[in-house]
Amino acid sequence: MNGKEKIYNVFKNGSQKEVPWVPFAGVHAGKLKGYTAREVLTDENKLFESLKEVNKIYRPDGQPVTFDLQIEAEILGCELKWSEDSPPTVISHPLSGSEEVPDRIPARDEGRIPLVLNVMKKMKEEVGEKTALYGLLCGPFTLASHLRGTNLFMDMVLNPDYVKKLMAYTTEVARAIASYYIEAGMDVIAAVDPMVSQISPEHFKEFLNRSYTELFAFIRDEGAFSSFFVCGNASKNIEEMCLTEPDSISVDENVSLPEAKEITDKHGIVIGGNIPLTTVMLHGNQQDNMKYTVDLLNSVSRDNLIISPGCDMPYDTPVENTVAVEQAVHETEKVREMVKNYEVREEDIEVELPDYDALEKPLIEVFTLDSDTCAACTYMKAAAVEAGKHFGDKVEVVEYKYTTPENIARIKKMGVEKLPSIYINGELKFSSIVPNRRELLEEVEKCL
Template sequence: MLYRYFLHISVIQLKRRGDLEVGKELLLKVLRHEQTNEIPWVPFAGVHAGYLKGYTAKDVLVDPDKLYDSLLEVHKLYTPDGMPIVFDLQIEAEILGCELMWAEDNPPSVRTHPFEDEMVDPKTLPLPQETDGRIPMVLDVMRRMKTAVGDDTALYGLTCGPLTLASHLRGSEFFMDMIEEPEYVEALMDYCADVNIKMADYYLDAGMDVIAIVDPLVSQVSPSSFEELLAPAFIKIFDHIRKRNAVSSFFVCGNATMQMQVMCETHPDNISVDENVDLIEAKKVTDQYNIAIGGNIPLTTTMLFGNQNDNMKYVVDLLDRITKDNLIISPGCDMPYNIPPENTIAAIQAVKHTDMARDMISGYEAADDTLDVVLPDYTALKKPMIEVFTLDAATCAACTYMLAAAMLAKDEFGDDVDVVEYKYTVREDIARTKKMGVQKLPSIYINGELKWSSIIPSRKELIDEVKKYM
């Protein structure tokens, strides 16, 4: 309660002082690359918003009143400079024919891929209409939030980026298409870009200030493949948003270090990254293009499983080492459902009152509460063991397709191989990930040896590699 008291008293004081910028004005200045005195804070409270009011993830993704109620709670507790309305990368996929698998504490995941068995001509595909799927619900809540808080808080409209959307439609075959059917990939990407543009227009017309193209899978393809096959679609989207006199954000998950430059060259106003990326080093790249960067408080080890001191320390340490212009502080991605609210409040304290937070954590060192886990004796295995280290395949699209790639070996070899997923949302799996020395998520290991790190293998690559261990 102490942190909440400090936070709300301090924010009231900030809003009364004319020399400091807060809220929507502050965030939009950063996204337009203007000089500011403060650093904006944007909590990506997707289904976590429902947790604050006792609703399930599905409740807030299908019921407009529960979503609106939850977003008002986010606004009250977390005093954001900007905030998303919905963080669900399956809205467009559901409309286009993907069946979803729902969960109580996560956004839904894609269960089926309508183009998995056939390369459907993208020219024959319709674009989403305002009356399709859950779009009416989202637009309704956007308009209500615009009226309620839109004067002082920048509102984000999020849409599933073209690469992840294409993968939702085509499934794992899309990664083989990138090698064998590049012209089809370009055509499907162009169609998915048109879907993004359509959604962006709906959201802008509903009053959104920022359009975020959320594409977790970008980190899973090489920079050369991105530049050759994927970049035109992203350029098309971001240029359209700019023509609408709006600002854009490019969200990516996973280790996108190698992709930072090619992402910058697609013309977004902002790039947001998660904990897999060194924010300080990445900012050196984005600064060359005068692009704002956002991130990247660790979602699980700090926000979910840490305490208030851990959250303040992470933010303070980051701010002490990074240049302050063109910078937004936020969680690394969509916040896990049941993050303790007090941890988020502590992070806000560190963003908005860094000197006070620095004093509060003076001398603090995080306790090592890593669980003791036993690794397999890889030399004694009777058959290949494929270990997939993920954030959580149920919530992270890049992890979903990395796990799906590994499962292709199960389809090919059946019981002659073992496949297991370790999730960075489970304490024991975090300990295992650390003990294995896994540097980036998602990654695939075979018999304890790293094979793919943040790059999704094709079916042939995976099968050929597994055969070496049989």
């Protein structure tokens, strides 16, 4: 079977001998051709060149065309902050001061949608016979967060009817984008919604179940496969996600793949994941990546399974590390023999933690994967920054991104189990749940 046939087989039949490999090379694709993140997300020719290079070097069975959750938000009025080595970040929220529910649906000729559609069609013609192509859209809840900002989390408590109306609107946006991508030839439509990890199962049932059930039914009726892609510690919501009936679910390193797979198997849903982005793919070596992948394959059954990075690959991920993962998936027995005696070596980096008992003022520490690239982390940090503005110089706010060896060592020494998390004076207060304004201010008040 070629790659596309393997992807189709796992979606249709579940059982397989060959596990498919899907590298989520978003802006990293540009790195392969020497283009910046901004160039690869705004220049049709550069994006197409870069995706062909991904296909040639990484031998994917399935491949996304873009990994940018801000395309819809930009059209709908959100301002973006651009970076040279990561996707853009939403920095303004047009509904932050208004409980309006828009009715504008992005057209296929607006914003960067034409660029994406053109590249999708080119990739379909270039590799579509051998590679399953993924169209990634911004999930309805994350899009609602982009439009409303952190107020959305207070709305869920104080104004649930508004949240439901806003979700109905963002679901219509997602349906429209999905229809454009399916017409352009995408085999799999992935709704990428990192904010799902930041809410409780009860809130999922109340605000997201209907939206996603309708979206996945629409994608199915249009003849494509669907994927529910989440980031962060979404463990508590895996069951609820399954009940919306996607064809597959993708998770990152915050979720135990064996534990999640027990739930997805029960529902007959494919699960994808979850090679760690920073500790393994970015900062590890080839053997680290081979061993992690082989160990991951050893930890679960091979049915209903796709191996992929936990999320959008860091821009500077070494090419040889991604090739190592590909080899471990496609030539597992050979690689298993190569790394059978290999032991991962952890870097010995000394970090000094604050003397929390001697602080002059409350210290809010935000531990994130990266607030510039992870939407859940963006809104966790934003909540902390807003609290900092409220209290002024009475508190200090600092972020530690899980992107450098020093911060990785700090996060391990602190005992941080899930990202993103907020600690106040060294004590965990919020883990993989973005607090609403009132909750966070109350926690800080206790320390003043």
